[in-house]
Amino acid sequence: MAVHLGPNQYGKAENRLVTVSRNGSVHTLRDLTVSTSLRGELAATHLTGDNSGVVPTDTQKNTVYAFAKEAPVGEIEEFALRLGRHFVGSFEQITGARVLIEEHGWGRIAANDHSFLRGSDEKRTTAVTVENEQAWVVSGLRDLVLLKTTGSEFHGYPRDRYTTLPETDNRILATAVSAQWRFASLDVDWAKSFAEAREAMLAAFAETHSLSLQQTLYAMGEAVLETLDVEEIRLVMPNRHHIPVDLTPFGLENRNEIFVATAEPYGLIEGTVRRAKSPVR
Amino acid sequence: MAVHLGPNQYGKAENRLVTVSRNGSVHTLRDLTVSTSLRGELAATHLTGDNSGVVPTDTQKNTVYAFAKEAPVGEIEEFALRLGRHFVGSFEQITGARVLIEEHGWGRIAANDHSFLRGSDEKRTTAVTVENEQAWVVSGLRDLVLLKTTGSEFHGYPRDRYTTLPETDNRILATAVSAQWRFASLDVDWAKSFAEAREAMLAAFAETHSLSLQQTLYAMGEAVLETLDVEEIRLVMPNRHHIPVDLTPFGLENRNEIFVATAEPYGLIEGTVRRAKSPVR
């Protein structure tokens, strides 16, 4: 039958890489989850099982660990670029690579220079795409959980026969931010850009008097674009509802003090903020 | 600054809907997770917090439950189409809707006609997109976990300095299939097409003597295209590694009998199979 192979890629996902480097007695810990995917002339393995072009996912895994030793890991963007360029540069049939890295944060225990305490679930992320000679970097974060106890309203929305939601001029606003910003070039101070983008998002979240989560999302995206030389930022922000509990059956008045946090269903707000002349990819 | 709003959508995710219908003493149970997202002229809420166009996610949720009562749910594709068309048809500013539904399976307990037993984690899925007058349906399944104890080889791959994987002519092949097939029209027997596609994939998985997971993936996709009038199928198949345990330190020979199942890292194989003349969207 006239069918053919469409877009495809393969790789090794969720390689857990922990590195320790030492500067005298001061140890530095890095905790990464690395996923690699390769693309290219891969029709043969799909159609006939001829694997002569298939760099094994096990080899991809080994390469991650070996590369962490052969040179300092550096910022996650640098490590991802190094890995992606290696795969595309080393195998003729591999024309593209995608490397995703998440970095998990640890703090120090004051007692000495080699003891650590796991931080929050927030992850710094990068997604690097290498295609032949070119490379693109999209960095960001996820699972940054934020909450405001005031400064958030929601009203003025259209009503139909299915609308029961009461309007509010004072609600809890809570979300778990996923953000990805696309850099225009590779000539970037990756660590500084991450710190600045995160700081800009935190400030925008806190300081925006919010009439909708969409408004907060846009303000956070705009703040990143004002701070970094990035082309666009994509934000995914679930609305983690905190519902005021009706205490009137118990003869009590809930003055925005007592809430039930619900896990599902949840609002899901997704949006992109772009620099005006940014080329669409 | 010259920034502007790019692609965006918002909705209510993971509405858990369970329905019971009765035909005399015989009860029928449906167990769905429904997520809706709306798109349209939504710049105002992002830029100024003007919510006059924002159909609340709470209203979207209510609509899901009310619609389940107003008419029989039917197949998940029908329910998703009904919901999507309602949102786009009822609100001028809403020009697009995306409705995702997962159906969870239950079996019957023999003792009577109203007792049920939860099945596997496998879910039947649909993703329906309505844009103005048009609609597209992409249906599928996920978390279909399959395993073959033989009939799978992997060898003939390129080796470099990072390659340590031994070749094998007999390995366990295990995966959790996610598949999504895109229909060319809406004139479809949804239930029959699902049953046939699933059956075709099971048979192809079992009967393909596999030289790579890519080959199995392609065979499964091809089998669906031979069975259904769909334009393309996208498959995501993690390679759930089952590693033979080295028993030689204990003076024992492992003749492909004893394996450790590992959760991470895992191979991740993604591919699309298309009908030759299928228009690219």
Next chain:
Amino acid sequence: MAVHLGPNQYGKAENRLVTVSRNGSVHTLRDLTVSTSLRGELAATHLTGDNSGVVPTDTQKNTVYAFAKEAPVGEIEEFALRLGRHFVGSFEQITGARVLIEEHGWGRIAANDHSFLRGSDEKRTTAVTVENEQAWVVSGLRDLVLLKTTGSEFHGYPRDRYTTLPETDNRILATAVSAQWRFASLDVDWAKSFAEAREAMLAAFAETHSLSLQQTLYAMGEAVLETLDVEEIRLVMPNRHHIPVDLTPFGLENRNEIFVATAEPYGLIEGTVRRAKSPVR
């Protein structure tokens, strides 16, 4: 200071063991998660780091895999007894062992004798304790998810100022059963006893007209004690609430047809059913 070591144990948790056995072309798949813990004269390692008595958890893991090769695994109770007795019998300082095994179910794909499909999340379990010359077996299951669409009421409960729950004579009853039954002896047909206990619980769940989840729990426990020669059964049954959606705001009547399944909070019912003369341990 006058402190001392109290009860303690250590081991290797969640060893994933998959075995394949072959009878001609017919393959049999076993999928187990094995956890071992050892107890004994272990004060030295706690107080001074002297590990001369500490059988490494890595050795415990190796033993699990080697034992799966040295003799057929058999029923999970047999395998757990074999492992527990080995540890207690082989190391003088180890006076007790606890072995937990969960078995995950797979079905066959009809196409051939070596292809399998993962079943539900339900697990068959055993917890074997070996102390010196003695052994006890507590077997059971968990994550058996059951639901009745009728035949469940809840009323007649006391009311206080915090009570708002409406009484109902027809509700959905859903739960995920965890059950553990303690055998009086080791002379048991393990496979048969499991099948019979499970069947008895399914029938009791379906056939008990339930006035409370406690009543259903007791009926299920009683049914197992009527079926097996076990001393007691302990059941943990969360009440997975299915709440009828109030459709009156939309001018619709919900005649026990439309429900929202909620994940949290949940009722949690725990109870034990004992044979009258069973010695209390």
Next chain:
Amino acid sequence: MAVHLGPNQYGKAENRLVTVSRNGSVHTLRDLTVSTSLRGELAATHLTGDNSGVVPTDTQKNTVYAFAKEAPVGEIEEFALRLGRHFVGSFEQITGARVLIEEHGWGRIAANDHSFLRGSDEKRTTAVTVENEQAWVVSGLRDLVLLKTTGSEFHGYPRDRYTTLPETDNRILATAVSAQWRFASLDVDWAKSFAEAREAMLAAFAETHSLSLQQTLYAMGEAVLETLDVEEIRLVMPNRHHIPVDLTPFGLENRNEIFVATAEPYGLIEGTVRRAKSPVR
């Protein structure tokens, strides 16, 4: 048949309670998960479905939310005692209550006094048991994830035919601490005791040169008993293995720099440290 009801309890699990209190513009956020269970004369509901003694789990939930309004929540131990005593004191047939509370941490965003950032997964916990006139408090924490990059050895263990583990005088030691300490009285500064116990555990983890995870566990327990007037502490500490990657196939030497963090299987170390004259309960 001669069977009877053994130990049993029932309640509402995982009530998510978020409270906001305001001191002028400075907001304080509390984020708790509360589970309650009641015990008493509950045979009737099990045996006949007579619910005249069953305080509904829904009422238990309502009570949690109402109590959070009726008086300040205070420390989690205080709130749990208040709830437990209410249930036992208000219903004659309820003779015991068990209240479990977990508190989730949030930090402040500097920008203002009402914006917060979710902290780590670490939870402060309490388990309060009220029986008639008496009450016991067991407090602690869980999911405190700690790691040392040096100062941990493991050697001198017995070897048998299943031992392959190499000895090491320098390994990564990582764990997720669960600790529960049992107070001798209720006349306690709960907040101070928690802070001191946590600090003592962090210091003991960091400063103990570890020859086994058991030694570290005991040192942490001993440190808490030296700090607080508690009768005993129970610690559960999985060994989160970080395995040095063998880089020799790539011509590289891994000098304790490159590790793979594995999720399963894991060592599991459990132990209790008691004050010498502590009465055994």
